[in-house]
């Protein structure tokens with residue numbers, strides 16, 4: 001089959017210059033091709049560029065919001081370069097990039113890459129917003145103390161959030177280890193909304209746990225594999241596109257979202273729909289964030 005797409009897009013949505021100005025943008029997108037602790041399938045390091053490329057094909061008008069959300073200003077930082085860095089150094093580098101964005105009073109929206117990158121980002125956002133709550137939308141609990149010998153693993157990211165003392169709300173979870181179940185029973189500051197309860201209409205989301213400022217991390221495997229096949233560890237029974245959008249809308253209505261990430265896209269040949277879903281999701285997050293409030 002002939003490859004149609006060859007150009008590499010550097011600015012999310014490929015907008016006109018005034019809408020991706022580094023100084024005046026409301027959002028800075030940080031492409032973070034970090035991949036160190038992936039356990040099943042490789043390729044998340046290609047996720048950020050695949051999202052950027054797909055975003056250049058996307059319409060910039062949002063029919064639900066009746067506006068072009070890109071006009072609030074969406075600057076895309078150069079793709080982070082982790083060459084020669086070990087995992088810890090790469091995480092540090094990611095955190096530094098986010099700190100710069102926060103210093104410009106912009107909202108960091110990081111594209112992964114594997115989920116471990118959220119830890120240094122959340123640490124930086126938490127320094128600026130000490131009342132932070134983290135909302136974690138994922139198939140997996142990611143609450144292991146360590147995984148495959150490292151506390152930096154993607155499977156431990158939310159445990160690091162708990163270690164930082166930040167309240168955590170997990171949504172869409174349907175893959176949880178015995179160790180994580182035991183940990184949850186020790187009474188940490190974590191609420192888990194299981195996917196099976198959402199699917200059966202039995203879930204009541206404890207929104208009252210949200211503080212004024214919220215960080216939202218979305219692992220794309222939260223979405224059902226029928227819609228989002230290109231992830232390293234797919235789990236059946238996931239959320240639908242509209243369920244994820246509605247969750248995010250509700251979060252925007254209730255709190256101020258001060259940082260976001262969308263992680264774990266693992267581009268697959270012949271599954272461009274996954275890249276397009278991820279790009280559109282990022283754009284919907286920007287749109288809701290800008291239009292609600």
Ligand SMILES: [Mn+2]
Nearest residue numbers: 139140219221
């Ligand atoms: Mn996951």
